[in-house]
Amino acid sequence: MFGFQKRSGLFFMRRILHGGLIEALSIALVMMIGFASCAWSESRFNVAKHVPKDAALQPILVDGDTPWLVMTADYENPAIQAAIRNAERDWYKVFGYPPVIFRDVTRRAWSGPVIAFGSAANTKHLFESNVPEGKEQFRLTTSEVKQNPAITVVGSDTRGTIFAIYTFCEEVLGVDPMYLFTDNQPAKCGAISLAADFDIVSSKPTFEYRGWFINDEELHDGMHRDPLGGNVISMEWMDKILETLLRCKGNMIAPESAPFSDASVYELCKRRDVVITFHHILPVGLNMMDWPKKVPFSFVDHKDILVDAWTKSAKVLADKKVAWTIGFRGESDGAFWNSDPSAPKDDAGRAAVIAEAMQTQTDIIRKIDPDATIIAALWNEQGRFYNDGLLKVPDGVCKMFADDGRGFMRDKGDGSDLDPGDGLYYHVMMMMNTQNRTTEGVPPARFYSELKRYVEKGATKYAIINVSGIRPAAMSVEAITDFLWDANPGLRSSPQEAMKEYLNDWYAKEFGPVLAPELTALRLHYYDIPYMREQMPIQGRWRGARGEHLIQYLTQELLKKYGKAIQNGEDLRAIRGFETQFQQAKEPLAETAGFFPSLWEQTKQLESKIPADRKDYYQAHFTYQVAVHMYSCRMLSMVNNAFDHYGQNRDALAFADEMELALEELEKLLEEAHRAEYGNWDTMFMHVRLMDMWRTRLLLKESIAMIQGEPCTSGYRGIMNGSFWGSAQAYMDHGDGVFPYFYRHSGRGLEVLENRNSIPVVANEQR
Template identity: 25%
Template sequence: MNRKLVFQITIVLFFIIGCSEVQAQNKLTIVPQAKADAFPLVEKGIVPSILTDKDDAEVVTIVANALASDIGLISGVTPQVVNKSTNEEYLIIAGTIGKSQLIDELIKSGKLDVSSVKNKWESYTITTINAPIAGVKQALVVAGSDRRGTAYGLFEISKQAGVSPWVWWADVKPTPRKSLYVLPGTLVQKEPSVKYRGIFINDEDWGLNPWAAKNMDKDIKDIGPKTYAKVFELLLRLRANLIWPAMHDETKAFWYYPQNPVVADRYGIVIGSTHCDMMLRSNTFEWQKNYEKEYGHKPNEYRYDTNKAEVTKYWDDRVNAAKNYESMYTIGMRGVRDGSIVGPTTKEGKIALLDTIMTDQRKIFKKYFGADTNALQIFCPYKEVLSLYTAGLKVPDDVTLVWTDDNYGYIRQLSNPSEQKRSGSSGIYYHLSYLGGPHDYTWLSSNSPSLMAYEMTKAYQFGADKFWVVNVGDIKPAEMEIEFFLDMAWDTKKWTPENATQYARYWAEKTFGAALAPEIASIKNEYYQLAQSGKPEHMGILQFDNESKTKRLAAYANLIEKVNTVKSRVPKLLQDAFFQLMEYPVKGAALMNQKFFYAQMSLEVPATDGKLALEYSQKSKNALEQIIDLTHHYNKEIENGKWDGIITHAPRNLATYGMPKIANPEILSESLRKPQEYDKRYLNLTPIDAASTFKLVSINASDFKSKQEIPSEKIITVQGLGLDGKSISRYPFTGKSFATSDYAKAPYVEYNVNLKAGQYQLSLKTLPNKAINKERNLNLAIVVNEQTPQFIDTDNSKEDKNWSASVVRGYFEKQIPLKIEKKGAAKIRVYILDTGLALSRIDIK
């Protein structure tokens, strides 16, 4: 081997080893055993103090105290949080670059390198430094690029030490440790994928509000500063930075209580408002209920074309009150209660009025911020506003366009190439909980990580990197789903459609430990899969055939058995957490299916078999009683009643949560005989078929025999998505769309099926997605035995009865005629003309 080649190999090896060392160091590693040069986080009952600068942002001290509390939970000894150095060999030093004298002196002395995070957004570095200051042998140093960066860095220590973000909100208690050591090395956390990331507390009337009134903000009997302090701590633990506060009927406006925005500022949380509450106002309370108290007279109509002066002052006053807080303003206008804008009746008239409104709103920003671009602003084309935007409504370039899903997890529209060039970029408003037609789902949380990853990755690839907010209802019981959404927002490359199904195991291991993680993940993923074809809240409007009922009952019975088996091995300190995060939602979903299926079965048995009808009736009744008992246990018995009022088995007291019709109503107790209230919107819903009664052949889309891809793309199988738990799709989502005339150039998959000669129906079932934007389609081309292609449009954008059925049953269906001229193997080729289309199953009838 010549010397030049040896030299080249040496250089390559040196580079690989060097990169490996950098990658190995770029993490925070905390272990229970002492190692050379490791920093003692807990050692023989001694814990280091946490040193911060009193002139740094208040959130730094707040989170330092939270870290101290976390270490106390682990070790039994709580560190002190101090503002000046103590006579200790070891210290944790935390501060913000440019705001902390401690950090700045370490930088100036050359002991701390912050070049990779300085002037970045919400970034931080964590490292160990020997002899950082006089008298200190070693320090664990957290340096943030800004106040939230420092906070996230401190909570990273908690997380790596074994403290869950849900330590308080779901009672995930950490494993006690007598010793913990931080290994030498440096973690550099660069900027998050999405700039503003947060949650929207919504429909809180049946959980968070009564719970907060009874247990937290007892003085005001409402969601107030004590509750929000806990919410904001959770957001920081989840690396979020934004709140859309609760704004429903039972809750007074966030700004009604002066301490609420103060607390948000202390925690470094950006305050926003919903798609229908413009300029940080909360109209349901502030215009409808409290206007007279605030202004001394009743308001005129919330209508800009006839009441401009009153509405403008209403907005101006809020901007004036909010100008010193980190806030984000929703611009435009809608009705008071999430309805259409009041005024002109024509689309052109509404567009012209909205143009005037946004111009005037930006004059208010100029008045208080010096320029109309100096205030953070979003425009949300939600519901009917989307049609106005697509019809030509112009939105200022610096304003962030916030696209929405259809309330059921399927994004309506994303930015086209020209919109992706906007300086304001774009964002997403997404739902894990929803009140509205075709039916609410506000009880449990069952939107899967696979679905979220599919939709949110698509959004990110089309430029939605400025803002992600998720409707979380009452926060509980959507804990894992919230964490996944915010983890994705933090690092979209870590969780993708291809690996999202693995998140349940990752989460379970962090929450309940490695030994139980595989079983817990299996339960979670099957729970999501069953809900894909029928959420628990929708059992009253879905019709399953007998085979499907039998399969679902068996699957849920198996899940309950798995939950009970795992629960018996969960450590005592995590039993209540397991109940909240696993047992209640899984058993609740299973029992809801049992309640409806056994009720239906009691009515279907022959009249002569009264014993079987009685048995089914009793099983249905028992299921509802068990749901009520589980809910009572949640509210009254775990954690000494800490969660009293946080959950109800019947949000809004809708009929679906009550007792369905059974063959033997005489077995019902008086409490179960009471009729449930119906929301009038749901009275005339036609039951939705959830499963076809006859299929000759059924093929999962991922079971293709061959495929043809194109350069820079691939056809992926997404586990946990769609019917049967697998769907195929083109990836990345930015791939080109093919015209029907060019269908043969598109990627395809091919299936072989043995059929007799004859006429059939070919049914293709896809995820109920929408076309990515108005410049794209959602088409398939089907070619059978090289016959003339048939084209299928799978776009589910039109919100009609077909859309309602699709989002509730979990798939969109299109059928085409299939002619087989000769017995034997039939070759079915499916060309995928567009991205964003997820094909789940092919049925032949």
């Protein structure tokens, strides 16, 4: 009558045939008592087995009518309240009933089991939770609350309580922490049995600050733009991102590329108990992407202007939990000397300016909070200057080393420049015309290998991960966040073996354990796409570890730079730079023609085995991701052939005919993209603007039409010509405030903001 599915030591009962619920549960309970000692073998957390205090304690059967016990003092905490509300929704998804919730005490009329949620401080009068000491710790275990058998879900502090609640949702209710981005809904069931020795105990996280950077946020901006214009991303969607981050045991976020220091998104982070941080273009939280016109920018001739702006930015953020970043770059994320004509001309002089700016920023922050966590963002030229011994980082500041956008760290590589308390910035998605914008691109084995020395050296204070749109790289986003929480599984074997183990577990979660080995093999085959290897077959400009954006970019560059010359019948080889550009367009295609047929065949064969309710996600996560590489390569190969043939015979019409064939390959790619657009993602690829496939299509059509003398529209789409940066700038222009603010502050509000003597500071124990 019932089907049983073992998951993480739990037994989910699904009603298969009609019949009385009470009778069915009674039968199931008898069947499950025999499984009471099952191991919690699949949990992601440390598990401590113990002998129950009451030897007669039996497995606890939880169903939709099992009441919760919540402490009023905890519920009044906005961050814990948000997690409880999310858990209520999860409960409803699984059982079909909203939970009954007792406040502070159980009911005498109820002698059955309860689920007690709360912090150690607010539940200690009812039961002893034995939660590990320290920040962010939690424990889920069987216990008793007065006369009631209980599952206690308790945290050491606010964030520990949040993690406890979400761990209950994941490990007991079967909710995928990444469900928002994987569309993976929990199975509905009638009841869940937990063994008498059920016990999940946290341990100290590997990295103290574990965060996501929502950078190049074209997908979030396109599908979930803030209708009031106060942020790029709507607060409803950002709240879901924060929920997902917390479910994955992250605790920090850089929520957008260029928010102003008084942006409302920071208030949302505060309510969610998520630490705010910034990337290298927002030192002290100051938005340097939008420096006001006609205001001098110089830390050489006009230091007072920058010091004033940094100070105002720090003050407006003083009541938040912040991991501050310091550094000095110029406008719009360029080197500062590109924005300041008076800047030194040599590296030593430039490094000295950056060092002085960093020290000034540190002093401003320390006046507000002497114990603040401060991060020196060693990105790009700042990292190079530090590695060359030219840049001094202020004392007591965490050095944040960065990768190169491909997942290879830019430290010295042997750990000699890493100190305890240092940190890192890492990309699993990246916009630099050559990486992954719509796919998985960084194999977990790469960051297991690259970040191992950080763990060994204790350089684990801070880690911020560039996750961009999240959805395309959901697996690697979760994988690296899991690593930051607990690096041991990624380091206890070779990087390749650890990756295989993680992939198998992840695909078991997403598609079921039966298919997991085949899906793991498919993903490993995908990672072997020739230009995605750490070293390409041809070692030219691109070297290796590249993504699908490179293929689209090379196609666009050839058409933009040389399409007009072909229309005019010019000799391409007489044009300076063409030969180099053409050779670079050939490099990444080496070995791809022979590689893709077997990968595509493997992808399509597995497609038929995928359960009906997961076929859409398989299309998005596998079929599209293989298709975008394969069809893009075929397109570029045909474009290259057309250029090669034109160079031999100068026949523009023949060139146009070959462009028609390239366009057909792109249209096949777009068909696969459309099949991956469904539900919440129904317009997803419309908003891919940094790797603009629509731009590629229009360039091909324009080139063909111009040669054939046919009418054409434009090589661009949209009112902003497909520009994400134009959209982001529109957000910044929307503000009516006075720099460095977004909103107009006046009267007493501005006086308090800028002139108050006593600024509320977050205490150390609250960070």
